[in-house]
Amino acid sequence: MTALTQLPVTLGDVMEARKLLEGVVEETPVEQSRALGRMVGSEVFLKCENLQRAGSFKVRGAYVRMARLSAGERARGVVAASAGNHAQGVAVAAARLGIKARIYMPLGVALPKLAATRGHGAEVILHGHNVDEALAEAQRYAEETGAVFVHPFDNADIIAGQGTLGLEILEQIPDVDTVVMGVGGGGLLAGVATAVKARARELGRPIKVIGVQAENAAAYPPSLAADALVPLKKVSTMADGIAVGRPGQLPFSIIRELVDDVVTVSEDALARALIFLLERAKLVVEPAGAVGVAALMEGIIESPGTTAVILSGGNIDPMLLLKVIQRGLFASGRFMSVRMMLDDRPGSLAQISRIIAESDANVTRVDHTRIGGSISMGDVAITIDIETKGHEHCELVLRNLRAEGFQPIVVH
Structure with a gap:
């Protein structure tokens, strides 16, 4: 194991970063979640970095990195690549420091994130179909022009800036036993x-630090197992803020020495966590910011004791939020979409509606189709969206439909 004094970032670096950030970032609030605490059997606190300037923790590291540039480097400007949070963090820091910023974003970036980044004064160039392609173009531009490339995670100043969150948590929750957060790079x-x-170590007591990744974008578990960077062949997750296919070299060298565990959560667990935060905590959080809550809700982290969960960002596209809410409701058994064939005769749809109503469920949408490749003459295909009250209630509705001769197929 590497000696702690040889790690690329130290507590002293984090404390120096905090001095630079005074008056620049907010000390975001901590909210106790009694509902989540009941699930895990201990106190749980939410560190609301979704309420930070620019909507995420990213401004911390970006500002520290850029504040330390020389006069000559500042004159050349900075360049970065991001799908959202890092872009906004760099843009806010650049505006504060009076530095020209060019930011490359993928062509399919969410419009709210694009507008926010431009609104902070940065020049935005749309390039490539993913962050990796935008990143390569940003690095090419830096080499060509001399602009300073601001990496989203693989830089000691960036890491030190993000580490200031840890200092705040220890001051706000002195008896914390476990700190949980999402991890991308x-x-x-x-x-x-x-x-x-x-x-x-100074306090003489253990405090666990646990990272959480989306299972379809989890590069850290195999990398830690191999003790080497293992890039993923494919990344696919709604949590775009942590959709990183290859860990950063500097963060990896620290994480393998200090972090207790990196666990993964499913897309459905993520959707349920977002619904929970909306309903029970009244907080809008992006998927990447909700992975820690998802891990606790799924019981993946055992015996956490007093726990702090970092809600790392709240920059979510409303259209994605709409889709996530629907997926979350389905995953929780509170929404079901079924498709079935029936005779095209008067009263069939009314009979189905009666069965659903008598099952104490509510129809929210009906799609009624008479033509199509798989529909025979005299038949009709219907798809019905139903509001339900949990998985057992879903099964009750399906049983009641089947009892009267219908063959419903759950499609969502």
Whole structure:
């Protein structure tokens, strides 16, 4: 194991970063979640970094990185690549420091994130179909023009800036036992682990630090197992803020030494967590910011004790939020869409409606189709969206439909 003094970022670096950030970032609030605490059997606190300037923790690292540029480097400007949060963090920091910023974003970037980044004063160039392609173009531009490339996570100043979150958590929740957060490239996890583990040694008591990844974008578990960076062949998750196919070298060198575990959660678990945060905590959080809550709700993290969960960002496209809410309701058994064939005769649809109503469920939409490749003459295909009250209630509705001769197929 590497000696702690040899790690690329130290507690002293994080404390220096905090001095730079005074008056620049908000000390975001901590909210106790009694509902989540009841699920895990201990106190749970939510560190609301979704309420940070520019909507995420990213401004911390971006500002520290850019504040340390020389006069000559500032004159050349900065360049970055991001699908959203890092872009906005760099744009806010650049505006504050009076530095020209060019940011490459993928062609399919969410319009609210694009508008927000431009609104902070950065020049935005749309390039490529994913962040990796935008990143390559940003690096090419930096080499060609001399602009300073601001990496989203693989930089010591970035890591130190993100680590200031760990210092805040320890001050706001002095008896914390476990700190949980999402991880993509690893800058946040590495920075927080640096601060928390150093303070834990000073306090003479253990504090766990756990990272959480979306299971379809989880590069850290195989990399940690191999003790080497293992890139993913494919990344596919609604949590675009942590959709990173290859860990950063600097964060990885810290995480493998300091972090207790990196676990994964499913897309359905993510959707349920977002619904929970909306309904029970009254907080709008993006999928990447909700992975820690998802891990607790799924019981993946055992015996966490007093727990702090970092809600790392709240920049979610309303259209994605709409889709996630629907998926979350389906995953929780509160929404069901069924398709079935029936005779094209008067009263058939009314009979189905009666069965659903008598099952104490509510029809929210009906699609009625008489023509199509799989529809025979005299038949009709219907798809019905139904509001339900849980998985057992869904099964009751399906049983009652089948009892009267219908063959419903759940399609969503």
